[in-house]
Amino acid sequence: MNYFSDTYFPLLEKFTHNGIFQNIKQVWDPLKNLNKIIAKILAEDATGNPIESVSGLTIDRSSSVKGIIVKGWIKLETSIISHDLKIKIDSGTTLEPTAIIKGPSVIGKNNDIRQGSYIRGNVIVGNNCVIGHCTEIKNALLMNYVEAGHFNYIGDSILGSYVNMGAGSRLANVQFRGLQEKMNDTINDIEISIENKLIATGLSKLGSVIGDNVEIGCNAVLSPGTLIGKDNWIYPNCTVSKGFHPPGHFISPSEHKLKSRPK
Incomplete structure (x- = not known):
């Protein structure tokens, strides 16, 4: 893990699920198997009260949803889990009305899952993160103290600890397609x-890998x-x-060139 720690994630050891980065070749490799990784996490730590024990949640087990819709203001005093939905949310996390969480998803401690947020599945969230209004996340891994507070898109991406996404910033995950790809319904x-x-990444969809302590300004778009x-x-x-x-x-919007960051 030394290269990944030195280049991207010096705080990796503080992330509960840091073993994800063992025995991989490329930093994006965990994105290929997030569903299996989450299944392993749920199998190894099955503690928590049933999701049904929490009032203020609508549970939808239909094949098209398999998730929960938050109806009330909820502060979890204990962890909750649903094995059939493949969802676990740890204690201290706050859920606000209209948030949607689909499995498989593992959400850590003391997070704010705010009004209108959409967690689409295959998502791991560490501790003390903010998933804010109209923020959408799918097939992604967020470590600790990530702030995605307003109108963010995080698709097929890995975010280290203390990453701040300014309002409206987005991590695009699908490159432009040629006519043949569109006609054949394929993505290179x-x-x-x-x-x-x-x-070669081996992925047709890949957003961004963001290292620890990165600041992303408002309305920035990462290819x-x-x-x-x-x-x-x-x-x-x-x-x-890309x-x-x-x-x-730091990356300047005027020149799009890397410059030394002031110390």
Whole structure:
């Protein structure tokens, strides 16, 4: 895990599920098997009261939903779990009305899941995170103290600890498709250039990997296949191209070039 820790996640050891990053080759590899990873987490830690024991939740087990809709203001005093929905939410987490959570999803302690948020499944959230109004998350892993408070999209992405997403910032996960792809209803796999070498990701959908302590300004858009090292600042209204952006820089919206970050 040394390369991943040094480049992206120096706080990885504080993330409850840090074993996800053992024995992988590329930093995005966990996204390929999040459903299996979540199943393993639920099998190893099945503690918690039944979701049915909490008032203020509407539970929908239909095949098209398999999730919960929050109807009231809820502060969880204990963890809750549903094995058939494949959802676990830990104690201290606050759920606000109209939030939707679909399984499989594992949500840690002391999170704020706010009004109008949509967790679409295959999602792991660490501790002390904010999933805010009109924020949508699918097939993604968020570590600790992530703030996605207002109108954010997080698809097929990994976010380290203390990442802040400004209002309206989005992590795009599908690249432009040619006519043949559209006619055949296919999506070509994303390739990423790292140190002048083109790497096949094996993923047709890949958003971003965001290192610890990254600031993303309001209305910034990160292109599919964007890798952001730790301690970067991305200015508001910036479009960030895919590829690897090393740690400790800031990206300016006027020039779209990396510059040394002031110390």
